[in-house]
Amino acid sequence: xxxxxxRVLEMVAVGKITVDEGERLLAAFGAGQSAPPPxxxxxxxxxxxxxxxxxxxxKNGKDEGFRMRVPLDLLRAGIKMRALIPETKRDKINxxxxxxxxxxxxxxxxxxxxxTLIRSLGELEIEAGxxxxxxxxxxx
Amino acid sequence: MxxxxxxxxxxxxxxxxxxxxxxxxVCVLWPPVILIALLLAPAPVxxxxxxxxxxxxxxxxxxxxxxxxxxxxxxxxxxxxxxxGNGIRMAVY
Numbered sequence: 001x002x003x004x005x006x007r008v009l010e011m012v013a014v015g016k017i018t019v020d021e022g023e024r025l026l027a028a029f030g031a032g033q034s035a036p037p038p039x040x041x042x043x044x045x046x047x048x049x050x051x052x053x054x055x056x057x058x059k060n061g062k063d064e065g066f067r068m069r070v071p072l073d074l075l076r077a078g079i080k081m082r083a084l085i086p087e088t089k090r091d092k093i094n095x096x097x098x099x100x101x102x103x104x105x106x107x108x109x110x111x112x113x114x115x116t117l118i119r120s121l122g123e124l125e126i127e128a129g130x131x132x133x134x135x136x137x138x139x140x
Numbered sequence: 141m142x143x144x145x146x147x148x149x150x151x152x153x154x155x156x157x158x159x160x161x162x163x164x165x166v167c168v169l170w171p172p173v174i175l176i177a178l179l180l181a182p183a184p185v186x187x188x189x190x191x192x193x194x195x196x197x198x199x200x201x202x203x204x205x206x207x208x209x210x211x212x213x214x215x216x217x218x219x220x221x222x223x224x225g226n227g228i229r230m231a232v233y
Contacts, residue, residue: 077206081206
């Protein structure tokens with residue numbers, strides 16, 4: 001609550017101004033305020049599905065293709081399945097991933113880190129194709 | 141709250157007509173699955189004892205819940221292939 005709002009409320013409480021006058025004053029203060037801040041990262045819409053679409057036109061001019069919608073919860077659940085990998089094998093897996101250029105311990109990723117990773121994928125969109133067919137992958 | 145899939149719908153189209161429209165009530169399987177899960181509930185204790193000292197304890201304990209979560213996550217899956225006249229569509233609700 002801002003200082004102005006507090007002051008108006010006090011004035012209404014002690015009877016210096018009426019409720020209507022207080023309302024008008026608050027409206028006047030509100031008009032001068034700046035626009036609300038943009039939503040925080042956590043409040044932004046979180047993608048729920050990974051969508052894949054591919055299509056082409058056959059010799060007869062008919063459109064053919066496939067469309068798939070995969071819930072991202074499936075990805076989350078899949079990542080959590082790493083807990084089933086025996087601890088004795090984890091070092092070997094991390095070592096092989098390191099050789100492929102993926103640094104860090106993938107088994108130590110927290111739920112928050114996984115969520116951040118999925119959120120950052122929200123902007124992902126892959127589109128490829130020519131006049132006869134194409135492929136599109138995106139999150140929604 | 142996580143819920144397992146309750147219904148699967150499969151539709152097959154041929155020459156612009158719907159040849160098959162199948163609603164599979166997966167929810168019918170819930171009661172027997174719950175019963176089996178209850179019967180197998182003591183099993184992780186035995187698995188824990190057998191897996192002791194092999195670094196597999198966590199996996200043994202978490203296997204059931206993780207597989208259940210994976211199964212629940214299938215809800216919302218949709219697949220469509222073919223062309224508008226001929227093809228297959230599948231949705232998990």
